[in-house]
Amino acid sequence: MAVYLNNKFIEDDQAFLHVSDLSIQRGYGIFDFLRTMDGAPLFMDDHLDRFYASADALHLPVKKSREELSPIIHELIKRSSLSEAGIRITLTGGYSTDSYQIAEPNLVITCNPVKISTQNDFEKGVSIITHEYQRELPHVKSINYLMAVWLQPLLKDKQADDLLYHRNNIITEFPRSNVFIVTAGNKLVTPARNVLKGITRKNILSLAKEIAQVEERDIIVEELSDAPEVFLTATTKKIMPVIRINNKMVGNGKPGPVTTKLYKKFLELERSAHHLVSR
């Protein structure tokens, strides 16, 4: 598989960073992640917007403009020969001489096979637990997943698929997904602050306007527990119904009507987005 490292295309088995890199020394870096559909990148402009915003927030200069990055990503997809791929654009703190100060960032772009959620996955939904935690610098897609990786054994132990963070009784996000609830009054609500604003989240908010009243605001844990529908959104998971929270069933344990409507609309959006880029 091809990788793009700083200035050139190399093979995956050549894609190494020196141990002085600030990602290895201090866990310092940012990334973004998009996927392809039938060989075409989806919502790439949004992902590049967020990539540059994250880099800027962490004081990491990006040498490549988006006019330069875009053809590199297309070329990587071509070289991968994958129709469904995950593209990860990583920017690290660089080779620091004192293992603390930011140096010239290293840019790594990979294109790998990726598991995309299917209709069948949607029907099954996911079981989640809640966990008290607030991501550091939540508006930035940093590489810091210390807590998420550390909690994997807990997830296994609880036989859950994912964990939803909350702090001060307010829910925020999953490690890699956003959360939405549908209220008894049929309003679609998602947390407004202390979250990473997902690209799928953005698309859902836009699509939902035709279906339900939409609110971006704080959601307390009790409101989550009482919600007739809960779902998560993410690039590879699209929309995934949450059917169990801390072992208590959500609604009747099946994907709810609003969630299902949104899912169909999102699949349509994907197809038209794909049609646009692959023309």
Place this chain on the structure above:
Amino acid sequence: MAVYLNNKFIEDDQAFLHVSDLSIQRGYGIFDFLRTMDGAPLFMDDHLDRFYASADALHLPVKKSREELSPIIHELIKRSSLSEAGIRITLTGGYSTDSYQIAEPNLVITCNPVKISTQNDFEKGVSIITHEYQRELPHVKSINYLMAVWLQPLLKDKQADDLLYHRNNIITEFPRSNVFIVTAGNKLVTPARNVLKGITRKNILSLAKEIAQVEERDIIVEELSDAPEVFLTATTKKIMPVIRINNKMVGNGKPGPVTTKLYKKFLELERSAHHLVSR
């Protein structure tokens, strides 16, 4: 400079990790850091204790026993020909196939020149600012320094040398150092919880018993501001008087009597520890 990577000694310019390593992908890993004095490692047993404890806490198996690590470290020091070196033992989450699950950890041991604080540095002391933040999994020496690195421009802007974290009005630690205060009643106090327990901190607590009453307990921000003496402890900084906090002078702006006494005692301890290992 020599580096030890997993199973062998290599040259620094060969010391690379594949981009799939969980440190690069998710900022996941731990480390410890010790120094040498005239070519002999100082307090290595304590640092190795903490290294294994951190690895265990983050579910990272260490293939090498301490009986194996110790001669490797001695050999690295020998190969470096440095009399004053910093030894960093890093253990990462390994080459993860899904960039999320822990794989077989990569072990990287480096031995590099290091700046050790001098008597002159001690006389000058440091100027600090306080910042609201709590390190994640504070008892673990993880590689997560997202906040510390991110705040470097703020430090520069405030013309300060370091920043002291606090949360809920209780002070905890610096990014890489512990904090102590001397109260008006001549008690030596250091935070008891939500901190990484430093090796120098441990040594100071032990030495201080002969000089002052010692307490490990919460310290509120106001008690810090009113303290006649404040200092920090760290492997390369030994004891460093804090002479300014948020631009307000501590005491008369000179190293205080308890701090100075402890500093002298610590230098003696270093010499005898060095004598023990270099015999």
